[in-house]
Amino acid sequence: MENTDKSMAHGCGNCKSGILCTTAIPLFNALPGDVQKKLTEHSVQTTFERGSTLFRAGEEVDSVLIIRKGRIKLCKYDVDGNEYILDIINDGDAVWENLFLEEPVFPYDAICLSDVHLCEIKKTEFIQLLAYHPSIAMNLISLLSRRLQDSNEKALLLSIHDPKIRLAGFLLDRDIRCVGPEIKLKLEDIAASIGLRPETVSRNLSNFEKAHLIKRLGKGKIIVTDRSGLKKIYETK
Template identity: 45%
Template sequence: MVIREKHNACEECGFCTSSIPLLDGIPQEERREMLKSSPHLDMSEGDFLFYEGENVNTIWIIRKGTVKLTRSDIDGREQIVGIFSDSEAIWEGIFLKESVYPYSAVCMTDVSVCAVSMENFSRVLSDPRTARSIITLLSQKLHDANTRNILLATKSPAAKIAGLLVYHKERSRETHIALKLQDIAASLNLRPETVSRKLREFEKSGLITRAGKGKIDILDFEGLHGVYEAGRNEPSVGGEQNPKD
């Protein structure tokens, strides 16, 4: 089990009651009552919210920071299956009986979260507005999964990286995209040196600039999107590419 030492009741959390899509369908007073008994946790970079194999019984609402969902392949290499940041919630499997996490959640930065138990959330599920909100979010999750599958099926490494940056920029409210080179590589099944080389090429072309360790600014969104679209259906040459090239 994960040991979480820093926590307090989330009684006056105006952020949680106003900015989280998962809670949009819940009347404000019911949200406040639900969150009064929900711990507010302050985690450090590298901490785990949960480990692969733990029972799913909590909705993790990210107030601030970035969390990656990760697991290891058969050779022990990290695979990133999702990245979540401000105002997003991790709740996959919460409605499935005896569900366990198929991945671990690791803080990529210092993170503040609210941990809402399934028991507390279940009390408000009977409201039709809540049901509509959940259906909308499930549709978004399906769209995100399809986007990830398209990126992984793309042959061109440059197009893969461009598509990932575009995807994160569209979802982010921040100026910078907070992605380290190793995280991009693990997300796309590419070698870190390949990612580094392509990012340098993007910088020379004026598409991006690196604002510091693990921070990327997009200077030409349309140009970067064009790289993705041009390479998305690019056929492989001379047989199947090595997926790590």
């Protein structure tokens, strides 16, 4: 990761207070409490400012990165510098998928959309954990299956030609996955996520708001007020 963090410390401050961040991580929450505690005691806590780059495509993967708090976009760029957002992850998510490849590298860039608090668990300690707790392997398979399903759904979404239907599907997905009641994304980030022009997204958001399907609060905040209405639009695909 790039050296853009504001602070770094061994052990998670939350975990030292008795609140284990691993309990919110599907990869680790099935482990016994004492194992989770030991794992977090050996973690490294880092804090990154909004706009920081956590890592870039091609950099080596040597640890599991747990998002304790914050939002991160995973993105790629084409030869012309156009950004394509692959996913937006937040509290409780983890980055680890390429850890076990022969030459593990990140396939995308990771940019902080807010201040981000991470817990980092080194690859060597994670492998030791797998050796003593094979049940984690089942969690890995389950999570990878879910990621594959999400990727297939994203591919389906991007295959839809009607921008209104594509945007409706995206908002439905983000409404489920976001932390809290609000979808917090700039217009440009929504456009880059679903391959549309910002003005196209803006026009359709305005139409959705007029139809009382969503409410825009300003500063990139959107509340879905009528999920069934958006679902009806999406199901016309």
